[in-house]
Amino acid sequence: MIDVHDGPRLDALRSRLRLDPHRLKRLRVQLLKNHRGIERALDELPSELRAEFAAQVRFHHLELVQHRDSEIDGATKLVFRTDDDLRIETVILRARTGRTALCVSSQVGCGVGCDFCATGRLGARRNLTRGEVLDQVVQANTRLASEGRAVRNLVFMGMGEPLHNEAVLHEALESLTQTHCFDLAPAHICVSTVGIPAAMVRLAQRFPRVRLALSLHSARQDVRSRLIPLARHHDLDELRSAVAEVTRVQGQPIMLEHLLLDGLNDGAEDLEALVAWIGDLPVHINLIPYNPIPDAPLLKSTPKPRREAFANELKSRGFRVTLRYSLGADVTAACGQLVRDENRREARR
Secondary structure, X not given: OEEOOOHHHHHHHHHHOOOOHHHHHHHHHHHHHOOOHHHHHHOOOOHXXXXXXXXXXXXXXXXXXXXXXXXXXXXXXXXXXXXXXXXEEEEEEEOOOOOEEEEOOOEEEEOOOOXXXXXXXXXXXXXXXXXXXXXXXXXXXXXXXXXXXOOXXXXXXXXXXXXXXXXXXXXXXXXXXXXXXXXXXXXXXXXXXXXXXXXXXXXXXXXXXXXXXXXXXXXXXXXXXXXXXXXXXXXXXXXXXXXXHHHHHHOOOEEEEEEEEXXXXXXXXXXXXXXXXXXXXOEEEEXXXXXXXXXXXXXXXXXXXHHXXXXXXXXXXXXXXXXXXXXXXXXXXXXXXXXXXXXXXXXHO
């Protein structure tokens, strides 16, 4: 079948069916921009062609099998099933500002193996396809349409390391930002990575307005390597050079994510190392509380007063700092908590 996101093949089908190109354009607008669902989208076609068109085009690549709504902060976790019976999770974030964001997954599981992340404990099962990545956006928007909402900000911070699925990530970003597809503003899209230097630079060169977030978590090599095993392959000097090039190409600050863990990366030595590593790089520092996971019972979040003190000290040094709060923790939809037991069982088999 033809992927609804595959423009060239879809256009070839339109030609075979002798379908007015404006009809096909309106169908895609209804599905990708107006979020009206498949039936309303097909209404844009002549009645005699709808069945034949629908029989040859695949609109959805994922099956929604569960959703869980937070009772405290407006987050919603969507659980999707893939064709090979694996599960991925996507999170709708309704921020206090009124904006709606979507946290998208790029892999089933993750091969990075960060100590604090439930997804990493699963390992990398496989990369998602372009259709699976984009279908998370389509189905979330269809759901949000009944609330009078739509995804405004998109963050690749779900399951998986996006730059380990680089080709698909680039294809998805093309569709997300093209005016005849999703037409999202590149500045409203953020790709979060633990730090693959060459891939970070390639992303910045191809999509200079898409935001990049680096999960640094420590500017001390030994601590960072403990928290992020992949850091053993890319030291802090190499990573800093990549950040410098990314900010040069994009002409905007990169976001540094720093998860504060009690007694591990939240002391005076850690702060001084962070300040020294940043130097004159244009950055925006996001300080994040740790969200507990069963696989890491010894990790504890830095208490709020000390998180605030860490933030205030960085601000006093002239840095832009945001002290983040978690959304969706009560439905295990917060950062680092995404994992499915079904995938664990499949991995064992």
